[in-house]
Amino acid sequence: MADVQERRTDFGPPHYEQFLPPIIKENYGKWKYHEILKPGVMVHVSETGDKLFTIRAASPRLVCIDKIRDYCDLADKYCDGYLRFTSRHNVEFLLTKHENIEPLVADLKKLGHPIGGMGNSITSIVHTQGWVHCHSAATDASGIVKSVMDDLSEYFENMKLPGKLRIALACCLNMCGAVHCSDIAILGIHRRPPRTDHTRVKAMCEIPSVSASCPTAAIRPATVDGRASVEVIEERCMYCANCFTVCPAMPMADPLNDGVSIWIGGKVSNARSEPTFSKLAIPFIPNNPPRWPEVTQAVRGLVELWASNANKYERMGEWINRIGWPKFFRMSGIEFQKEHIDDFKHAGLTYKRSTHLTF
Amino acid sequence: MADVQERRTDFGPPHYEQFLPPIIKENYGKWKYHEILKPGVMVHVSETGDKLFTIRAASPRLVCIDKIRDYCDLADKYCDGYLRFTSRHNVEFLLTKHENIEPLVADLKKLGHPIGGMGNSITSIVHTQGWVHCHSAATDASGIVKSVMDDLSEYFENMKLPGKLRIALACCLNMCGAVHCSDIAILGIHRRPPRTDHTRVKAMCEIPSVSASCPTAAIRPATVDGRASVEVIEERCMYCANCFTVCPAMPMADPLNDGVSIWIGGKVSNARSEPTFSKLAIPFIPNNPPRWPEVTQAVRGLVELWASNANKYERMGEWINRIGWPKFFRMSGIEFQKEHIDDFKHAGLTYKRSTHLTF
């Protein structure tokens, strides 16, 4: 115990100040306005007249240490060693010298990192672990993200969209990618009830917690082959996997039935309209690695439908809100199905309670 | 039984056609447009060129047969005997002769029935039985209605409001006046749990139905003084009286604690915005017969606040929606209290889930 006492703990992260370039320290809180000079390049102008240039480059988020060292080399070469990452996992280089912009852009391109994701564009996809690291995954994360962004890279590199479009991916309903408020969300889903391993439940899981974990009360304690275990009422199960989270003996993953669903129209910012949740667009697309062509195609279709019909500044959900979901379904050709109808707690409030309809 | 067989039953209401004046029969479905000529008087013009004039007069709804006979006399005198009532219980006289308008208006005024309730006005209050006929009432209906309309009669007789304003009153939470979607709703409320008469529960009520009737599960079967009865968990009771509806041995009425609450911003029409529920404005005003001055004053305050601040065509709720509820509370001087915060089923969805705030 003496060891533990002496050990330095709870010292927290390093103070951010030591990582700020001098121009930021001097102009902290004094920025006046910014301008996007071209896709992926912006300048912030201070009340003091100082200018800070930012170059944003795409990142796969899953990066090896040698790649980080590449970033460091570029930061040393052009930015006095200063760089940052964004809340959507892109890497940003902070420059004070205008003349360094083009050479850095060129070097980044050489490294295979497109420049963009600013303004009215599609920036990198917020995503999760998938088959790379998580036990819960109903699909892979990085593979779909790579495929979708390959397909949409023009929209990362230009600013021709009506507004920002945010895509997110989560590989299971835990939604670590927080896809619940995205313009387009790709969500890994299971579609069959857990297959309980009754020989392991008693040993590995706390039976009352398992029963309590189910949002639809589909699980009850049961004795199976003389063993204390649980029973799943299959008709009540909507495959959320919360039981698996608390009990490893109830695996959900299943190659035949796992896949993704696509959700749209959510947003986070308070700009114009209030933040809102994403809504179900496509209930199910089977996993089709390595490039999930049906998913990339569906996403592109949605992006293009929005891009060619929305008004300026209208986010995906704002556009659909204006025209109404029935019209969206007609325009997109997506078939409206029973799955689209909410049947969880607040379902009644999602029914159409007016005659405001288009024909 | 032979009697019953021979007896004429299930013949339904008389066919409406026999009650339609000839001009309506001839122009049925052919009306082209209408115009409000002055408060309470409108003309409908047909594609055939025919014109039908309508005069709308206020009614207390609770009318004695001699008053109905008065109406009949006027209809005979000016309208070939044709008249109708409206969905808000006003009486309408249907004229073909323009020259009959003024004399009829004069006769109606003589009878003490103001003309109006059309266009951007306040029409009669939809209401219920109250102490006149219902066992459930937490307040009277007709008395408050009379007092409020006396106070607001100028708005019945002119058309100077931004839009229509619909007031409704229900004397208990059963809401026979359907006050749940009104610009201003006056709602009788109890504020103390039922006082169970344990000597009568067993005989008068079905105990399982009584327990099941409670929306908040506040009632459970119990043996009291050796008798099968029910027990009310008082902290869980929100005084809805649903238990009393199914069980007469659980009376709610209580002179000390009954009174009215005021709800605003609901609407029914699909014009502009979708139909929407009324929301709680004033949690409680004690019963103060015969004229409920606090209620009439509160209603007038709300009408005038809306009238002097809303845009043209903006119903009460549309106006508040535009400016936000916090601003409404500031402007009205009504104190925001715990009671205003929803805590029923969908409460979470009524919380302010954005930073769209005014200061």
Add this chain to the structure above:
Amino acid sequence: MADLPKTPLLDELESGPFPSFVSEIKRAAEKNDMSKDLLGQLEQSYREKIGHWKHGGIVGVMGYGGGVIGRYSDLPKEWPNISHFHTMRINHPSGWFYTSKSLREICNIWEKHGSGLTNMHGSTGDIILLGTTTDHLEPVFEELGKIDFDIGGSGSDLRTPSCCCGQARCEWACYDTMALTYDLTMHYQDELHRPAFPYKFKFKMSGCPNDCVASIARSDMSIIGTWRDSIQIDQDAVREYADKGMDIRSDVIGNCPAKCMDFDGKELHIENSYCVRCMHCINVMPKALRPGKDKGATVLLGSKAPIVEGAMLSSVLIPFWKLEPPYSDLKEIVDNIWDVWCEDGKARERVGEFIQRVGLGNFLDAIGLEPVAEMVAHPRENPYVFYEDYFEEGDEEEEEKG
């Protein structure tokens, strides 16, 4: 007849510009003892701030299970003439149109057999004959029958359907509300008179989205007229409104919820495929704009007052139907709904509550209707989807299993 009781409190409600219900009761009380005692008991209620009616028992006319509300005073000694004071609900004619002749006949019957007090009308739409005793119920029924007035609904039955005046007096009615109301009322006489549902069921018909009978808020089935094609525009009349000072941009276009209108000062343009048929522009320019020509109605389901599960508004079931006699498509869907609700509904569970309990998707399956996007304001936000089928290992050709 004795003097009227002293009513100092109620007397205060006889002054003021609005017609007074107290004066009505007094006028009736002049010649009717029931009304006289009602006046007395009501004064006592005003004094004590509490009602004096007892929970009603079941009373009615022979062969009918509803239509009469039993009512008893809890002060029968003080007010013996209203110790029994039942209400009769009489099915009004569609649209509440009358002749003076028919009204006088009703008055005469009620003079003979009741308090002489009425509600014209009750909030469901019935003629309310307010206050009589059990022994008078059957005679009233018999005499009303002679002038073709039948009893309305109460209890767990179909309630008296009602409607706006529609095509009789309104240029906007998109279907014949009065005809449909009459037809349904006649077709469902048995359901109206003999309670056999889990709870009450109400129909209300409005001719257009202005919904002048509050159907979307107050009826289990709300039938609201609308149109599918384009709003009819008379451009000359539009210009006339503009010339007369209407600010078309802010008053009309600025309030269009679909933001689908445009006015260049000369022509009004409406992008009809975006129009949500809200009526606003038509309401403010009735001489220039009219609903389209391809008319029909939207059928919605489920509204009700708050008890028990909270108030509900009706929601779309059929986005558009032409609704022409004999209305067989509508009746078929109504029958299916009642079958399912009667089979699986709980006691005192309105159809709207029932749908929310079983889920709209399952309800549609049960009544045999395909889901369409018009039924929802938006698709689900939660990922708790009950996918209907999954594959089993070894399924040939990846067929789906139930």
Add this chain to the structure above:
Amino acid sequence: MADLPKTPLLDELESGPFPSFVSEIKRAAEKNDMSKDLLGQLEQSYREKIGHWKHGGIVGVMGYGGGVIGRYSDLPKEWPNISHFHTMRINHPSGWFYTSKSLREICNIWEKHGSGLTNMHGSTGDIILLGTTTDHLEPVFEELGKIDFDIGGSGSDLRTPSCCCGQARCEWACYDTMALTYDLTMHYQDELHRPAFPYKFKFKMSGCPNDCVASIARSDMSIIGTWRDSIQIDQDAVREYADKGMDIRSDVIGNCPAKCMDFDGKELHIENSYCVRCMHCINVMPKALRPGKDKGATVLLGSKAPIVEGAMLSSVLIPFWKLEPPYSDLKEIVDNIWDVWCEDGKARERVGEFIQRVGLGNFLDAIGLEPVAEMVAHPRENPYVFYEDYFEEGDEEEEEKG
């Protein structure tokens, strides 16, 4: 080191314009056996369409209850080097600013002790060191400590707080997001490192309502900058935008949700008492408009992903606070919230779910905060009000009873 496993499926993900995670894993695999086996197992997952990780056990560094995610392959025979493959969550510096020096030091440590793979960053904001074995955890912690990097959160504890770059690089930041994030992180080290809550708790700070860290959707406490006074307008700059072709009426005013703006061609007028601080007009005219000068933040509570009660957005708790160091008012409210939630919250119940279960009004009582209208989108629609007091007969002076 042996050859890389054959990965025909993954190889297809190396082409295309976007940077490839497969290339990253391969580059690491060149010199690291863990990464090599990861590549092999991942290819197998791609072939079989299923993950190959087992439910994690509890592993960690001494004295800490969180920050490490235990992970084991379910194919340890085939891929022995990843039979253990734990993740370490390292608390990033506020705003994700680095020097190349500090990043290189982290890389060196991870080269020695882990797979050489990272996430820059995890979705909560941590530096994710992806894959090591239990015996390396303590050494990594020790070496990181030397360069002042501590471990982040996991399990039922405070999670690593994160924020937008705020005043460091944004003209709109209404408070110092990075300072607050650092301060809270330091102040709550114990809560961050030793799980003692019913479930996880996240803070996210955004400098303005654009909410660039998605705080309103992804954190139990969302702290979002705003202002109380008037938007600062530079009318010359407004005219410049107009001259350069911006359609101020449709692009700016037409999108204002409060409909509180007006432009006469020369001056832009904003009725600030109606403005809801949505940022739109400022976003599109950054040179002309700026947030007001009386700045602070709105504090919101309760957002989370869907499991169990459905996804939630945070809702307003404090409409406006100045938020200046030492932030004692904020910490006091946080402490009160945690006390109440720890006392009465159920296991795995997020604070947002807890509030909905006990009711916002009761929750406010418990944490000692007055209800204000800003907390709700609108007052209740149902009449099911729990009035707090009622009068008993005989109460003197009509005093209220509890």
